Amino acid sequence: MSKIAVLGAGSWGTVLANLLTDNGQNVYLWTHSADQAQTLTTTHMNEHYLGDFKLNPDLQITANLETAIGDASVILFVVPTNAVRSVAEQVQPFLAAQPSWRPILAHAAKGLEKGTELRVSQVIDEVIKPELTSGLVVISGPSHAEDVATHDITTLTAASTSLAAAKSIQKLFMNDYFRLYTNQDVLGVEMGAALKNVIAIGAGALHGLGYGDNTKAALLTRGLAEITRLGVKMGADPLTFIGLSGVGDLIVTGTSVHSRNWRAGNALGQGETLANVLANMGMVVEGVSTAKVVHGLAAELGVEMPISDAIYRVLYEDAPLKQVIADLMKRDGKPEFDFEIETL
Structure with missing residues (x-):
């Protein structure tokens, strides 16, 4: 039995911790809130995020970080992207103090x-040097906590990048x-996971405006082209x-009422x-902050991303939704596949 620390008691962290407990692992779920830890321990529920879903009573919940991570063979970060750095900074001294614990x-x-x-893996690598670990694994793909x-x-x-580490997490x-496939393209997996949240806001906005399936399919397909580019x-x-x-995560996030990014877009629409x-x-609606980052990256790298740019304009420049849609449709005609992608 492995000891696993899951950091972050939102919906996804709670469900993953519960799944691992069901799988027979010794799991500690960490929350920064002592009140939340007490409530979850007493009720075996995380009502704020998961309603009346009952947690496995063997799942251990704590607000003490050292208790959660001490001697753990796996430390899983499941906190919002912009909280990863601060949580990693709290974890780092414990690992540095015991260099044989990796x-x-x-x-x-x-x-x-x-x-x-x-990307999140870059943030973690920047704070916690790779020599203090046995590898860094990204868990991603089409998933809603409620369905899991x-x-x-x-x-x-x-x-x-460590196939051995990926296989350990898979097992x-x-x-x-619940099935995992291994992949060594960390950059691609993380970019697909992040960028689909932006497109999902757009998909929700189309629904809120009353557009039909043709329009939604067009947005998701061309959105995937931008993500890939x-x-x-x-x-x-x-x-x-x-x-x-890529396409898997985009479908589930861009079509489901469980998606907070889709719901945010729907409300805007x-x-x-x-x-x-x-x-x-x-x-946290990750796509809102990611839209700003993507806007900067696209400009810096000279990558054309008209849909992502339109969503940025709605979120940060108060551009009217119907106007940005009209602007997108009036762009000059182009081939479906640009040369760079076609030749790869």
Whole structure:
């Protein structure tokens, strides 16, 4: 039995911790809130995020970070993207004090750090030097916590430059409803995971405006082209974007009411202000901050991303949704595939 520390008691962290406990692992779920830790321990529920879903009573919950991570063979970060650095900074001294203890680090966050434009694995590597670990694994793909909680069949990617570390994570998680595939394209997996949140806001906005299936299919397909274009420019394998962390994650996030990014876009399409949407969501909408990062990256790398740019304009420049849609449709005609992607 392995000891696993799951850092972050939101919906996804709670469900993953519970799954690992069901799989027979010794799991500690860490939350920064002592009140939340007490409530979860007493009620065996995380009502704020998961309603009346009952947690495995063997899942251990704590607000003490040292208790959670001490001697863990795996430390899994499941906190919002812009909280990863601060949590990693709290973990780092414990690992540095015991150089012979080299856990696998993993994360299941989906975003790019605001201000640095770094992927989550880069943030962790910057704070916790690789020599203190046995590898860093990215867990990503089409998944909603609510569906995993009800044992809906789910397939994800475990991506790492260390195939041994990826296989270790794969073995820990797999069961009769949860399956992981290994992948060594960390950059592509993380970019697909982050960028689809931006496109999902657009998909939700189209629904809120009353557009039909043709329009939604057009947005998701051309959105995937943009994701691929930027990812390949950064060095990712184009095949990653037709896999679970590309088209798979885009489908589930861009079509489901469980997606907070889709819900945020839907509310914008119905006329709500961004401030009200974020205030009422109750959870982090990763696509909002990622849209700003992507806007900067696309400009820096000279990558054309008209849909992502339109969503940025709506979120940060108060551009009217119907106007940006009209602007997109009036652009000059172009081939479906640009030369750079075609030749890869």
